Amino acid sequence: MAAPPFPHPGFMRAAVRLARKGLGRTSPNPAVGAVVVHAGRIVGKGYHRAAGLPHAEVVALRHAGSAARGADLYVTLEPCDHHGRTGPCTAAILEAGIARVAYAVRDPNPKVRGGGAARLRKAGLTVHEGLLQAESAEITRGFRRWVVSGVPYVTLKLALSLDGQIASASGDSRWISGEPARLRVHRMRSEADAVMVGGGTARRDDPRLTSRIPGSRQPKRVVLTSRPAELLQRRLLREEGGEVIVACPTGIGKRDVEALRSLGARVLPLPSRQGKVRARDFLAALGAEGVTSLLVEGGGRIAAWLAEEGSVDRYVVYVAPLLLGEGVRAVSGWAAKSPAAGKRLVFTSVRRVGSDIEITAEPERP
């Protein structure tokens, strides 16, 4: 019998679907999925469930058992070849007797890069790279950013009226977007390692920053503020949800730190100049906490602060069919001198979500 065609995108698609199950749960590891295919049928499935638990390949190989011998392995990320918390996946693959390996995305980890594939090739396996690369790269974008730079992948979410306001003049932002767009945001929260707002938004809107999707993981909740005492009565610290991290310029009072800690928050003191924290320092501190992906939810000053330093990787903007007139601007505390001096982006997708429009954009790369 002729060997079945290799690699087949249908099997990689199955691996991608498995990888998505781990999204938001594996940090600081990437979400990875894998399937073992024998004689054209899936005989083993696996995904990485959480840091410290076995990698996707190992789970799939165990599931396949003896059927893995002479089989194909499809995995969304290049198998690791180093001893981390678990043994190297390359060893497990060789031991199981896998004949061919297809992976979607090269491991960006400087400790691994190309090492896994090279090891397998040297052992005589057929190795293929790049099938469904875009889908798999999307799933691992947080890990890939973080593992090479130490800072998380930053997504800035905005919910705007058609005339570009994030709240009415009274500061009221509930609700500009419709239900389907808000549901999308809860999904984004459940897939992000951490969610953040500025002190002003925390004070005014008093958000919980939890994902209300049933059974979903709760992201860490981060507030950047120079007046942390104002948070003590906020729902963030009073209601259930992910761990709260209060980031503030060094030098805040000991009593405030103690009060925050007694409510279960971590306090992250950050270097500052004249009370101003640099976005890069803030993101590096979050990266050191193992945060590989950050969802920023407001307000306008935080948006300007991140955008100005070029620290936003993706903008996700919900535009609602609504005019608010002179309300609250999406980006404030900063002004481009002219259209030519504005921050140039590139639109990467546009679609309808309920009665709203979802626009995604990324910074223009020169």
Place this chain on the structure above:
Amino acid sequence: MAAPPFPHPGFMRAAVRLARKGLGRTSPNPAVGAVVVHAGRIVGKGYHRAAGLPHAEVVALRHAGSAARGADLYVTLEPCDHHGRTGPCTAAILEAGIARVAYAVRDPNPKVRGGGAARLRKAGLTVHEGLLQAESAEITRGFRRWVVSGVPYVTLKLALSLDGQIASASGDSRWISGEPARLRVHRMRSEADAVMVGGGTARRDDPRLTSRIPGSRQPKRVVLTSRPAELLQRRLLREEGGEVIVACPTGIGKRDVEALRSLGARVLPLPSRQGKVRARDFLAALGAEGVTSLLVEGGGRIAAWLAEEGSVDRYVVYVAPLLLGEGVRAVSGWAAKSPAAGKRLVFTSVRRVGSDIEITAEPERP
């Protein structure tokens, strides 16, 4: 031989294409196209070129000549049955010996409504209504609004940055949109009876408000201002283009009126209360001038003034991949008290135009 299927959308599509050629040139008449079909082939084509010239049906029938006998007529608007500047089209259709008539949209003219179709049916012709209705209604939306209400169909165009600004803090709006979006706006100008801006925009941006599409008709150029003297040095009055109409509250000085007139402008005095003109009065005055479609191009106060009175029929918004921070708001001089109190719209289309996004919206009808 069996009669060919009737009506056939392909032939109405040809009529719609012909109608579009007249767009912006026929005012206050509607743009209409017609084809005569004999034995499954188009034997006559016509469209209405300008008020005072023959209607589309008459042009197509003349073109068909004797081939019109026993033929089908496809026309985008119900044939007229009244004596206007030209004879009734129903008479010409009967005289030519047409057997079947398909029209897309009923004539909204209260003088005509249903009359043309009834006359033809009574004479024994087969008459069909509604083929490609949406496309034909789109072409005649100005006429249909104007003929029943006396006011033009109002399209408000906005060119925004992703963060909702129509200009940078310095007032500079050149260029937020890319070239393809700007070309679309020139096309919109060439298809509108009139283009308007407020006095502030005329003063600051000094626009010409011409269509730069080669060979295109030039729309009337309308400025609403209480300080008309400020326009005297503006390109609007100094450079070539469509007729200039200066609308202003009654009571402006005779010398200003004379100066404007000497530069070729029409002056339209409007009733006002405490210096404020009502949008309805302004639009009725334009309607009386035969303006059936108006493209509004700025600025933020004009947008608010029209939107507040519910006088905008369609919003066409170009969103550019750009952040401008604290610039000039799209809608100013008005503020909704809360998101629930905002002006609710419905998005009717979303598409990419070059590197920008074009969003069209209409007021939500309760």
